Structures are given as structure tokens and as C-alpha cells.
Amino acid sequence: MWLDETFGLKYPVLQGGMAYVAGAEFAAAVSGAGALGQISAGSMTADMVRASIRKLRQLTDRPFGVNVMLMNPQVAEIAQVLAEEQVPLITTGAGSPGPYIEQWKKAGAKVIPVVSTLTLALRMERQGVDAVIAEGQEAGGHVGEMTSMVLWPLIADRLSIPMIAAGGIAGPRQIKAARALGADGFQLGTLFLSAEECSIHDNYKAAVLKASDTQVAVMGRHGGVPCRVMKNQLYRDYLAAERQGADREALERLLVG
Numbered sequence: 265m266w267l268d269e270t271f272g273l274k275y276p277v278l279q280g281g282m283a284y285v286a287g288a289e290f291a292a293a294v295s296g297a298g299a300l301g302q303i304s305a306g307s308m309t310a311d312m313v314r315a316s317i318r319k320l321r322q323l324t325d326r327p328f329g330v331n332v333m334l335m336n337p338q339v340a341e342i343a344q345v346l347a348e349e350q351v352p353l354i355t356t357g358a359g360s361p362g363p364y365i366e367q368w369k370k371a372g373a374k375v376i377p378v379v380s381t382l383t384l385a386l387r388m389e390r391q392g393v394d395a396v397i398a399e400g401q402e403a404g405g406h407v408g409e410m411t412s413m414v415l416w417p418l419i420a421d422r423l424s425i426p427m428i429a430a431g432g433i434a435g436p437r438q439i440k441a442a443r444a445l446g447a448d449g450f451q452l453g454t455l456f457l458s459a460e461e462c463s464i465h466d467n468y469k470a471a472v473l474k475a476s477d478t479q480v481a482v483m484g485r486h487g488g489v490p491c492r493v494m495k496n497q498l499y500r501d502y503l504a505a506e507r508q509g510a511d512r513e514a515l516e517r518l519l520v521g
Contacts, residue, residue, distance in 0.1 A: 266395065266426040267300070267449025270374065271327040271352065274298025278397070278428060280453030281331020281355055282405065283307065285464055288316045292323035293461035302329040302355065310341035317349045327352045334359025347371040355397060357406070362391050369394075376428065380408025385419045385427075395426040397451050402432025404454045406491050407482065413445070420446025488512065 268276040277299035279286065283306030294301030303316045313330065320328055330351050332342060335358045343364040346354055354361075354368050357378040361368075368375050374394040379385040385396045398419045400412025408415075412431040420427050429442035430451035439450055456462060458469045475494055483499055484491045486506045493499055498518075505518055 265443075265448050267428060271300055273300055273327070276449040278302070278329070278355075278449060278451040279456055280403075280430065280451050281305075281329075281357070282453050282457075283333065285457070285462065286331070287463065288320040289323065290456075290461055290463060291328055292320045292326075293459075294456065295320075295326035295328045296324045300327060300329060300353065302331045302353070304331045304333075305336065305342055306333055307336060308342075310338050310345050313342050314345045314349060317345075317351060329353030329355055331355045331357065332361075333357055334361065339364075343367060346373065360391075361388075361393070365392050378430070379419070380410060380415070382415075382418050382422060385423055389423050389425055393425065395428060395448065396423065397428045397430050399451070400431030401482070401490075401492070403430055404492050406489060407431070409490070412442075416442060416445040416447060484515075486512075486515065 265276040267273065267278060275298050279294040279299060279301045281302045281304040283304045286302055286304040288303055291301030291303045303320060305313050330346055332354060334356055336342060347367050350371050351373055354373045355376045355378060361375060361377050365375050376395045376397055377388050377393055378397045378399050379388060380399055385398065388396055396419065398415050400415045401407045401409055402412050416429050426448035427446060428449040428451050429447035433439060433442060433450055433452050434455050442450055457464060457472050471494060479495050480492060481495055482490050482492050483502050502515065502518055505515060
């Protein structure tokens with residue numbers, strides 16, 4: 265498949281960029297196991313991103329990527345760091361990578377944005393990205409509105425560049441389905457949370473492993489940032505605030521604490 269052939273992987277699996285979870289050690293462990301690990305830049309500063317890249321390279325000589333949240337205030341500086349450090353793979357979300365694509369590709373990177381609609385996927389193809397990550401609403405974290413079963417074949421049939429499937433992949437049956445629907449690789453995120461190498465708290469890991477189908481939901485649509493989460497007190501407080509007519513600023517304050 266395109267993903268493993270391009271990066272020399274044992275498995276055609278890309279670890280999703282999970283902010284505050286996917287650091288250098290975790291990404292290095294994933295890459296060392298034969299998949300493609302990613303550092304999540306999230307809200308990091310440019311200096312923090314550079315330090316994380318260099319730390320990862322001390323831990324493994326395998327290919328890796330960096331996931332960039334394009335709403336980061338230091339995104340231009342981070343983009344320069346990624347070019348200077350010659351990161352092999354750059355994935356993006358929360359904005360358009362258009363201003364940085366040429367810079368990154370000149371530095372040798374493959375540029376792969378996360379998309380949740382065919383319209384966005386076609387726009388990214390026109391801008392010259394190498395592939396897209398088609399993420400259905402079954403994914404954890406920030407999501408779109410289209411399901412994986414609809415999104416994957418829609419994009420695979422219309423784009424001439426590779427499609428990496430994401431959203432709701434947790435085992436071999438979903439991987440087989442994604443492959444049948446046109447995937448050239450697979451992005452997994454939540455599945456990695458329970459790994460020994462993942463630095464989240466053991467209570468968090470236990471909650472993920474014990475969760476039933478009714479303990480996961482999407483919140484944040486009213487505020488314009490739908491996000492799939494596990495139900496907890498913050499989730500309940502957020503829904504209560506929405507029902508009481510809280511505006512977007514009040515909802516954002518609730519999320520940041």
C-alpha cells in the first residue's frame with residue numbers, strides 16, 4: 265500500500281496526532297514498532313517542536329511525522345522549524361496548509377492534511393498535497409459530520425492522490441473495510457491510548473478500556489467545534505450550559521477552565 269511503501273514501514277498504519285498525548289517518546293515507540301509515529305505539535309511553541317523532533321531522533325532512526333494544528337499562533341515559526349529539521353511527514357488540521365506546502369515539499373516532506381469532506385479533499389489536491397487523511401465522524405477528538413463509510417469511498421473515487429482512512433478503526437475488520445473502500449493506509453489514534461508506552465494516566469487508560477458504546481458522544485456543535493469525547497463531568501457541564509443558552513465565549517471559558 266502507498267503508506268508503507270512510501271515510508272518503508274512494516275505496517276501501513278499512521279498514528280494519529282493527539283495533542284498532549286503524542287510526544288517524542290510515544291511517537292518513537294510507534295515508529296520503532298513498524299508503524300509511523302507522529303509528534304503532535306498542538307499548542308507547542310516552535311522551540312518546543314524543534315526540541316521534540318531532536319529528542320525523537322535520539323530515540324529512533326525510523327521515519328516519523330509531526331502533526332500541526334494550523335490555528336497555533338506560532339504556526340509560521342513551526343512551519344519553518346519543520347522545514348529546517350527536514351521532517352519526513354507533516355500532517356495538518358484546523359486550517360489550510362496552503363501557505364506552507366511548497367516550503368515543506370522543498371525540504372523533502374510529504375504533506376498530508378486531515379479532511380472531513382470531499383470538497384476540502386479536492387481543494388487540498390489542487391494545492392499540491394501528497395495524500396489526504398479522510399477522517400469520518402467516528403474518530404475521537406474534533407470531527408466533521410460525515411461518516412467513514414460514506415466519506416472514504418467518496419474521496420477514493422474522486423481523488424487521484426492516495427487516501428489514508430481514519431475514524432473508527434480499531435481492529436482488522438475495520439481495516440479490511442477501509443481497504444475495500446479505497447484506503448491506501450490507515451490512521452489510528454484511540455487504539456494507542458491503552459499502550460504501555462502512552463504517557464496518559466492509568467485511570468484514563470482504564471476508562472478507555474472499560475467504556476461502552478453509550479459512554480462516547482459528540483459535544484461542542486453549538487460552539488462550532490464538534491468533538492467526540494468520553495462522557496464525564498465536563499461533558500455534562502458543557503451540555504447543561506448549552507441547554508441554558510450559553511454563548512460561544514462562555515462555552516470556550518468552560519473548556520479552558
